[in-house]
Amino acid sequence: MLHFGDNAYDLVGAFWTTIQLTFLSAIGALILGTLLAAMRLSPVPMLAWLGTAYVNVVRNTPLTLILLFCSFGLAGTLGITLVDRNSPTSIDDSNFRLAVLGLSVYTAAFVCETVRSGVNTVPLGQAEAARSLGFTFSQNLRIVLLPQAFRSVLIPLGSVLIALTKNTTIASAIGVAEAALLMKAMVENQADLLLISGIFAAGFVVLTLPMGLLFGWLGKRLAVAR
Numbered sequence: 001m002l003h004f005g006d007n008a009y010d011l012v013g014a015f016w017t018t019i020q021l022t023f024l025s026a027i028g029a030l031i032l033g034t035l036l037a038a039m040r041l042s043p044v045p046m047l048a049w050l051g052t053a054y055v056n057v058v059r060n061t062p063l064t065l066i067l068l069f070c071s072f073g074l075a076g077t078l079g080i081t082l083v084d085r086n087s088p089t090s091i092d093d094s095n096f097r098l099a100v101l102g103l104s105v106y107t108a109a110f111v112c113e114t115v116r117s118g119v120n121t122v123p124l125g126q127a128e129a130a131r132s133l134g135f136t137f138s139q140n141l142r143i144v145l146l147p148q149a150f151r152s153v154l155i156p157l158g159s160v161l162i163a164l165t166k167n168t169t170i171a172s173a174i175g176v177a178e179a180a181l182l183m184k185a186m187v188e189n190q191a192d193l194l195l196i197s198g199i200f201a202a203g204f205v206v207l208t209l210p211m212g213l214l215f216g217w218l219g220k221r222l223a224v225a226r
Contacts, residue, residue, distance in 0.1 A: 014182035015203050021099060021168040021178060022207075026161050028104030033111025038141055040116055051112070058109040063170050066106050070098040071174040092175075099171035107164045114156045118149030151222045158215025162208045179203060 039051030058066070074080040081094040082101070122145050130140045150157075169180035183200045187193055 011182065011199070011203075014179045015207070017096070017176065017178040018165070018168050019207065021096070021103065021171060021176070022161070022165045024100045025103035025107060025164055025168070028100065029107035029111050029160075029164065032104060032108035034115055034146070036108060036112035037115040037119065038138075040112065041119060041141065041145075043137060055109045055112055058106060059113075061106075063102070063106050063167055064173055067099060067102040067170060067174050070102040071095065074098060074101075095171075095175045099168075099174060099176045103164060103167060103171070107160065107167070110160045110163070111157070114153050114160055115146070115149055117156070118151075118153035119145050121152045122148045154215055154222060155219035158212055158219070161215075162211055165208050165211070166204065 036051045036054060039047045040055070042048050042051070075094055075098060082097040119141075126144055126148075127140055130144045135143065168178055171178055172181035172184065175181070179200055183196060186196050
């Protein structure tokens with residue numbers, strides 16, 4: 001707990017929620033983004049068109065709008081809450097899961113383009129050799145292209161995930177109790193804006209700096225020799 005005057009704030013709990021949002025959204029974005037990259041590279045025109053349309057629409061849509069759609073569109077209008085309605089924490093759980101969904105959907109578009117750029121770095125002759133050996137498109141992608149693609153774009157993927165960490169602050173717009181929502185409450189209740197801003201800025205540096213260093217190290221360690 002962080003104490004300011006007579007008020008106590010759960011700073012660790014707020015940042016723990018931010019970490020959970022980042023981790024779960026990163027998994028969702030990596031899975032969906034890889035599938036989208038496969039669609040964009042697919043020899044089936046309809047799949048390629050759908051993948052391209054998804055990326056172009058989502059990348060040009062504000063994240064706030066996507067999260068509000070998840071909250072008011074899916075939950076409010078369609079009744080899709082992703083939780084047990086009888087749970088005493090159903091509202092908070094629903095907001096959290098819908099935020100994960102929105103963040104995953106948004107970040108997947110950037111993961112897709114990053115992975116696709118990695119696939120484009122693989123020499124064309126390798127894919128042609130795999131086809132000559134009888135590999136199907138999915139086998140070629142899974143065995144030859146994607147392993148090399150991921151190794152070549154680890155550093156850009158790290159940048160995408162760092163951006164995702166910072167984008168979790170927008171989840172406060174739908175009531176998720178993460179760091180940005182706590183900061184808003186503290187600013188409203190306390191006078192020391194500079195100190196509060198410094199605390200939360202330092203918290204995000206602690207989250208993102210090690211991530212950048214880790215992906216930078218992995219990118220150099222696992223780089224594909226050309």
